[in-house]
Amino acid sequence: MSDNQSNYKMARQNGIVQPLLTDLYQITMAYAYWKSGKANDVAVFDLFFRTNPFHGEFTIFAGLEECLKFLENFHYSDSDIEYLRQTLPANIETEFYDYLKDLTCKDVKLSAIEEGSVAFPRVPLMRIEGPLIITQLIETTLLTLVNFASLMATNAARYRMVAGKNISLLEFGLRRAQGPDGGLSASKYSYIGGFDGTSNVLAGKMFNIPVKGTHAHSFVTSFSTLEDIHSVTLRHAVTREQCNLLELSLAWRKRLSSIMDVSPDEASDGELAALISYAQAFPTGFLSLVDTYDVKRYNIGLAPHRRNGRYNSNCGSDIPATTVDRTLRSGLLNFCAVALSLHDCGYRAVGIRIDSGDLAYLSILARDIFKQVAEEFNLPWFAELTIVASNDINEETILSLHEQGHAIDCFGIGTHLVTCQRQPALGCVYKLVEINGQPRIKLSQDVGKVTIPGHKEAYRLFGADGHALIDLLQRSTEAPPRTGQKVLCRHPFQESKRAYVIPSKVEHLYKVYWKDGRICVHPKPLSEVRERVQASLRTLRQDIKRNLNPTPYKVAVSDDLYSFIHDLWLQNAPIGELS
Structure with a gap:
């Protein structure tokens, strides 16, 4: 574990977050994997999103700490096993329930972008590796822990940007949130995104967030x-x-x-x-x-x-x-x-x-x-x-008030913030990209839904002005890009879109956070994650962050990965027949 673990204790996991917080098909697939002898096949899954929310061009990654707590506490209780016995078909073999009772995440490896970082479509937020059965069973829970957290942190960060540095922002949304769990999550991740306090007393206790109210x-x-x-x-x-x-x-x-x-x-x-x-x-x-x-x-x-x-x-x-x-x-x-x-x-x-x-x-x-x-x-x-x-304040309200020259020092924001009314879901997905060392690709007539196969690394390349210029995905077997050396960056699906980049700085985006049944890099306190959000946003050009018609940030693949994608695409795409 890293040195920063000694002084930081994670808040307890919400009791609702447990192995049964999942979709039924994860359990039925797990039984089919187990029965067919595929339980221990080595799988690689990518967790990513396809489109930035709120008509913007960036997303804040959040929820990693909760994911690590979930992996740490993953265990089917006796009552869980009994419930599954009563719920699943009667033909399920008893040995499967014995297998589940002893199942943990000790063989899972989770790599991720640092929580609080800006992230972009197609670049995996997390890479999950391990036995097929357990990496499949944790899918839904990881998605629910990341989707709303990242959406909420992004929404809060956008409010912080339109409000400016000198105006305080308070989250007042508990009474309008989607239930108590949504309310707690909204308080936590609005603070990460840049809010200064919350009216939610329990969130203040659990997450050490300043509590405000009159x-x-x-x-x-x-x-x-x-x-x-x-x-x-x-x-x-x-x-x-x-x-x-x-x-x-x-x-x-x-x-x-x-x-x-x-x-x-x-x-x-x-x-x-x-x-x-x-x-x-x-x-x-x-x-x-x-x-x-x-x-x-x-x-x-x-x-x-x-x-x-x-x-x-x-x-x-x-x-x-x-x-x-x-x-x-x-x-x-x-x-x-x-x-x-x-x-x-x-x-x-x-x-x-x-x-x-x-x-x-x-x-x-x-x-x-x-x-x-x-x-x-x-x-x-x-x-x-x-x-x-x-x-009932939203982004447009604040922008309008700025135009009118208001004299307000602090905004208390509730409904539009905590319910993310402009866009209620981020749409993270969890896709199999490799099994037993063999790449897997999901094809679709909608190119936006075609997955980028294989075990990959992600790098952020910075320009001469110090701003992030492009995110580059490449195969894990490739040598990483180097500062000062020319790199060919290609659009993953459009052959004509390509450019050379000579980075002034290269940042490897992934760290291994969970391996061998323990947390390897301990999450940072919320106050530091909050600072990370603002530091990460400062690496983006202003035109990428602007509220109206922002410039898209570029995500590319290496030349080797581009060829790999398209070769695999041709191998898996059916050949049509004209008549």
């Missing part, structure tokens, strides 16, 4: 009047004297109403009671929703934005004065009053969350209010209060 609208609406406040006092952070938070907040609300050009009579007392109560509970972490109440009444708003009866948000939205959110007249007024009261008690508020309405407009207006308050009362930190936005 309160829901129900907390605000559970308060009706100021009489609903159980206690109005808070100890000063420094002097420990009792502060009357209600009196301070009411005084600040009155004082702020003239500065903000709003009426204190419009602000909801129930909302103020809720914010005071939340501030008492979390005086050092006061971040609150400000959009619980929304009415359309008066032509009131911030003077700098009011012009001819309309409000100009300076962000592409020209909103009629009669439809200005009460967020501005109640939520923001109440928040600022409580935030300033907390400051009087020695604390600093964190910020606000906006979950509805015109996010660009409201964020800019909120920032203007914060700056105005900061200047009026000489509190520079108030201008920098955090503005969090949620509300």
Whole structure:
């Protein structure tokens, strides 16, 4: 095992991930292999995908750690064997069940790309070698562990790219995920892809992911009047004297109403009671929703934005004065009053969350209010209060908000992230490419489904500018490409597409992670895998990563592998007959 294993302990395997988490045909094939004497034939399988997701030109490989845990824990329990006896046909020989009971992955060898790396179509993410029966039995489980993980990490990485480096991203999707297992996986792999935290408490515990959250609208609406406040006092952070938070907040609300050009009579007392109560509970972490109440009444708003009866948000939205959110007249007024009261008690508020309405407009207006308050009362930190936005956000929403010049510091993203609504499946496949040293090829009228046969190695060749230029597949018997030496790279199926490459750097993509019944290279902690994603993405040119019409990244085969593919193709393709 590598040195990095000593300081890292993998999270426990989800109890659902077990040998019976598979398709029935894997078990029936296993019996047929066993009965026909092929159980110990030496097989090589490739696990790969054919098309990048989300109309993009890259994929993030994830799920390797879970695959290694699965191999490590692979064992049919007594109850598994009993269930199979009851489920499979009665003619199954008893000795087969005895064979399964003793079966482990000790004879399997798994090589893979490093988790968190960018990957591309046709380049195997993992190569699985070993006895045919066991390498077949683990197929479905490996696919389910890699497919969603890689899709989710890729989706998160795309959100990180469109959001930019300076905006925080939080995953809020547990309640919308495809069940608890989908929710946990989404939290884990969104963090790997570049998100900064999750609302999922169990994911935080299991995977050491920062957990973030504030309160829901129900907390605000559970308060009706100021009489609903159980206690109005808070100890000063420094002097420990009792502060009357209600009196301070009411005084600040009155004082702020003239500065903000709003009426204190419009602000909801129930909302103020809720914010005071939340501030008492979390005086050092006061971040609150400000959009619980929304009415359309008066032509009131911030003077700098009011012009001819309309409000100009300076962000592409020209909103009629009669439809200005009460967020501005109640939520923001109440928040600022409580935030300033907390400051009087020695604390600093964190910020606000906006979950509805015109996010660009409201964020800019909120920032203007914060700056105005900061200047009026000489509190520079108030201008920098955090503005969090949620509300069904996707990639296009973020791009649009950027175009409008929003003032948002953090996005909370749920449904579109965790369900991968733009593309719900990656489509990884698991194909036999060699048996007992003999190559195997799957032919199809759809050239995209023709497999690349044989035991292969993969290399990433870098150009003179330091960016990844092309991924090269070649037969394992070939000498690896060398830095500074010309390499002929060919399209696997189109004869005319070929080019010479002189790489400035050559990276061998595969490491052996599992062999002889043990983990050879231990997975890295999630924080390091997360860093690997960003480092790997930096090796790609910007045009490959762009959101609209990205440039395809090239995947090629060596000249030797090209000839090998086409010779085998001719050997296996039937000869037609004209009549």
